[in-house]
Amino acid sequence: MSKIRNLQSVEKPISDIITNLGIDECIDIISEITGQLKSKSALYKWGDPDTEQNIQLRYAVALDIACIRKGIVPRILEHYKDMLSQETSMIKQERHDLITELLKTNSELGKLNLTVEQVYHPNSEQGKNLSPREINEINDVIVKIEARIKELKLSIC
Secondary structure, three states, X not given: OOOOOOOOOOHHHHHHHHHHHOHHHHHHHHHHHHOOOOOHHXXXXXXXXXXXXXXXXXXXXXXXXXXXXXXXXXXXXXXXXXXXXXXXXXXXXXXHHHHHHHHHHHHHHHXXXXXXXXXXXXXXXXXXXXXXXXHXXXXXXXXXXXXXXXXXXXXXX
């Protein structure tokens, strides 16, 4: 009965390479490229999710070279590319969230500037003096800005 492998683990592409190329060809290419003779057991362990034995980079490169020579997509390289792509996407999303929060904060600051400009205008309710409504309006905008700054801080943690 075949083992169920996590599709995002490195064991899956190794197992696929062994299946596609054959164990003997994998052993030969590793020996040719690294000068190391590996046993069938070692290769099977690299593709086994239930063992703690991990493949070294030089052997992974050798297996991918074997794939390239056979016209097969280098499975381990593709696996690493996918992992890095996922990480890059997460970082871009985090940066996007940071920029979004910064833009929202700037928008609230713009509202504060406009509100202060309006309440200090000579034609406002009490001229250069602030009315209770104007004070509340300014306080409301400041509270929104403080909330945005808190969100901005959280987006960078």
